[in-house]
Amino acid sequence: AEGLKGAEYYAAAAIQKEHTIKFTIRHREDIDEHMRLLFQGKTYEIESILPNYSRLHFLTVRAKAVK
Template sequence: MKIGNLKYRITFQILVATTNENGFDVETWVDHKIVWAAVSNLNGREYFAAAAVQAEKTVKFTVRFFKDITESMRISFDGKQYNITAIDNIKYANKFIEIKAMEVDISG
């Protein structure tokens, strides 16, 4: 992967529980880290594997390596949110991370 391919800004978000003015617990997504990423749709074998489980809205993000990424986070990109389904430290080289994420359906 060439560093020049990382041309999209994505935001990693974490779910934070807070208490509102009425004393109720409220969970909200808060921006955690903004990074440059390469973004692509699944193709070939990956696409058909995702289609087998009706995950056709799956997108692959590639970012530079950082340690504190977890599957409990989500990604905000281009006005849409994506739940992280898989994280792969490519060849365990600690240079790039490949993330597969599925688009969140707003309708619930």
């Protein structure tokens, strides 16, 4: 197998990014990347959880829609 290069890589990254959504939630200790989010009837797999440095006591959760 050969990795994507140049324009192919960026096109694939753009398609992947279209399905990624950022949620801002209040800080919680009981959430991790193995969980899913349910928002407006749609399910999302958590990709990453990051502190939100511009708003204390909040987290930024990047998630991908589950098809």
